[in-house]
Amino acid sequence: MKPPAFEYLAPVSLEAAVAALSNEDAKVLAGGQSLVPMMNFRLLAPSLLVDISRIPDLAYITEDGDGLRIGAMTRHHAVEMSDVVRQRFPVLHAAMAHVAHLAIRNRGTIGGSLCHGDPAAEWPGLVLLLNAQLKTTKRTIPAGDFYHGALATDLADDEILIEIQFPGLAPGTGWGFEEMARRSGDFALAAVAATICLSDDRATEVRIVVIGAHATPLRLTAAEGLLTDHVSIGAAADAAMQEISPDSDLHASADYRRHLVGVLTKRALAAAWKRAA
Amino acid sequence: MRYLEAGKRHTVRFTLNGRAVEGDAEPRLLLSDFLRQTLGAFGTHVGCEHGSCGACTIQMDGKAVRSCLLYAVQVEGKALTTVENLATPDGLNELQAAMQKHHGLQCGFCTPGILMSLTQLREEEPNADEARIRDVLSGHICRCTGYDGIVKAALDVFGDVFGKN
Structure with a gap:
């Protein structure tokens, strides 16, 4: 398996990278952990690769008020090992264990995963769950507007994602992240992530996102609306199963994925409820 | 550029x-x-x-x-x-020697990659437990050993005293 021929450019400024992307069939090379295998399989044959890894100052995790700003070239492993991520967004820390394997997490970038837009990948769902803003070379895009479909984003051909901005979570927010994959490190058959805020044992703010069981990561708003008290977790999980349109493939049937989303929603909500204060 | x-x-x-x-x-x-x-x-x-x-x-x-x-x-x-x-002038390093001792390899095809991942894990998490070691090994396909020998070898050099055979 060998990739097709391409031109290679390693700019050291965003301006030069953006200018290079105006070439037809140019593609950004970030960590390369999705792009290179796709090229090795010859599923993709870009004429020019623009390697943005030599552009300084695109990899960082910075506190911003209660929230965090994370540079697009930050590697998954840096997020996994970050103390401030663990303190402020434990759900991000927990989810990183599901992103492929150590060597892939060392090299793969958050920005690359988001822009590749695999609906079964963790990051697209996590930015939606945490209501993040995606800052590019042109504008700032709310996570909810970023995906048009599987592997399809709102980015223009000459637009580069540079930073992900996570607003702080309300104090006492509980979280859950539940994923099922056939093997450790595989893409999710389905995953459900949730955050819950409680007041007097009643849910006041609920966010539920499903990964891998729809063309894009999806907020399950009907299920969110049904979750009022601890007893309603079952009803919310039932609603979650009806809100998605999963596909059948080699790994799982649509029916199985639907069933899985019900089970994972129940578990994620129960975990989030327990952690909420 | x-x-x-x-x-x-x-x-x-x-x-x-x-x-x-x-x-x-x-x-x-x-x-x-x-x-x-x-x-x-x-x-x-x-x-x-x-x-x-x-x-x-x-x-x-x-x-x-x-x-x-x-x-x-x-x-x-x-x-x-x-x-x-990895090897030192005196021979195999600690991790390599443990792999040999615990039969952590048979054909040896996967071994170089496994050693490189475990080397990073040992530097970053010298007290990694068996579950963490198995998690890292899940990124490596070994068709000979069934992984047990590799896990034992890793536990020998990592800090988990309870996991030792």
Whole structure:
């Protein structure tokens, strides 16, 4: 398996990278952990690769008020090992264990995963769950507007994602992240992530996102609306199963994925409820 | 700004196991092939060539990476280490010796990659427990051992006193 021929450019400024992307069939090379295998399989044959890894100052995790700003070239492993991520967004820390394997997490970038837009990948769902803003070379895009479909984003051909901005979570927010994959490190058959805020044992703010069981990561708003008290977790999980349109493939049937989303929603909500204060 | 034409060979320079090396590579040449075919460093093995099997894992700037998911031209100026770097002048290093002691390998095809990942884990999490070790090993396909020997070897050199056989 060998990739097709391409031109290679390693700019050291965003301006030069953006200018290079105006070439037809140019593609950004970030960590390369999705792009290179796709090229090795010859599923993709870009004429020019623009390697943005030599552009300084695109990899960082910075506190911003209660929230965090994370540079697009930050590697998954840096997020996994970050103390401030663990303190402020434990759900991000927990989810990183599901992103492929150590060597892939060392090299793969958050920005690359988001822009590749695999609906079964963790990051697209996590930015939606945490209501993040995606800052590019042109504008700032709310996570909810970023995906048009599987592997399809709102980015223009000459637009580069540079930073992900996570607003702080309300104090006492509980979280859950539940994923099922056939093997450790595989893409999710389905995953459900949730955050819950409680007041007097009643849910006041609920966010539920499903990964891998729809063309894009999806907020399950009907299920969110049904979750009022601890007893309603079952009803919310039932609603979650009806809100998605999963596909059948080699790994799982649509029916199985639907069933899985019900089970994972129940578990994620129960975990989030327990952690909420 | 470095621009490299398609289909032409370009000089690539980096440090391999502490030694400055260079060779010529087309942009599309995978680092795994560059190591073996251009530099003759055969310790790194090539399995699936799409990042799944882990056989080609090396370290770049101290982190385990798949050499089949990097183009040789990307590592210009970087510091790479491969399995050839592990042994000391006195022989196998601690992790390698533990692999031998616990029969952590049979055919040896997956071993170089496994050693490079475990080397990073040991540096970052010297007290990693069995579950964490197994999690890291899940990024490596071994069809001989059933993994138990590898886990035992790792537990021997990591800090988990309760996991020791």
